[in-house]
Amino acid sequence: MTHSKPEVWLRGPLQDVSPLLQPVAHALLQAREEVQELMAGFPQELLWTRPAGVASVGFHLQHLSGVLDRLFTYARGAPLNVEQLKNLEAEGKPGPTMDAKDLVAAFDKQVERALDELRSIDEQTLALSRTVGRGKLPSTVLGLLVHSAEHVQRHVGQLLVTVRVQQGPTQRGPTEC
Numbered sequence: 001m002t003h004s005k006p007e008v009w010l011r012g013p014l015q016d017v018s019p020l021l022q023p024v025a026h027a028l029l030q031a032r033e034e035v036q037e038l039m040a041g042f043p044q045e046l047l048w049t050r051p052a053g054v055a056s057v058g059f060h061l062q063h064l065s066g067v068l069d070r071l072f073t074y075a076r077g078a079p080l081n082v083e084q085l086k087n088l089e090a091e092g093k094p095g096p097t098m099d100a101k102d103l104v105a106a107f108d109k110q111v112e113r114a115l116d117e118l119r120s121i122d123e124q125t126l127a128l129s130r131t132v133g134r135g136k137l138p139s140t141v142l143g144l145l146v147h148s149a150e151h152v153q154r155h156v157g158q159l160l161v162t163v164r165v166q167q168g169p170t171q172r173g174p175t176e177c
Helices: 019-039 057-075 084-088 100-120 140-165
Strands: 131-132 137-140
Touching: 019 057, 019 100, 057 084, 057 100, 057 131, 057 140, 100 137, 131 140, 137 140
Parallel strands: none
Antiparallel strands: 131 137
16 A cells, blocks of 8 residues: 555544544544555455455455444444344345445445534533443443444454455555554
């Protein structure tokens, strides 16, 4: 990967996003840029392969969109709907028309939805209690939003390693800090 501009967090604040939520927005935008760059020209035939038994590139791309959708749903205080549960069950399973471009585009759209939601969140709600999953584990609005960014970044890192393993040593990753 080549970087002609600084990482997103070094480009200044995002308009209309609370200062408390800037790190979440920056992390999501950084993830989107890295995924777009990493997946450019990725061979379709490798999308669902699992080198050394690790999760496939296709799984990571599905999961990036799904986890962002689910965690933001919990942050709103809502349960997952039937479609979200079906999507969760389908993660890691190739669909008949799914290709890398479609999965990257779905993640791009999910990041845009998340950014729109971040712009509308009232800072006064960040400490409100929320529950997660069927077990109704405790969290807060802010905890869920921060975890969504952290979880997405974690999977982008795993995606980068899987792509490198599949494409060989010529694939370059992001520059270290």
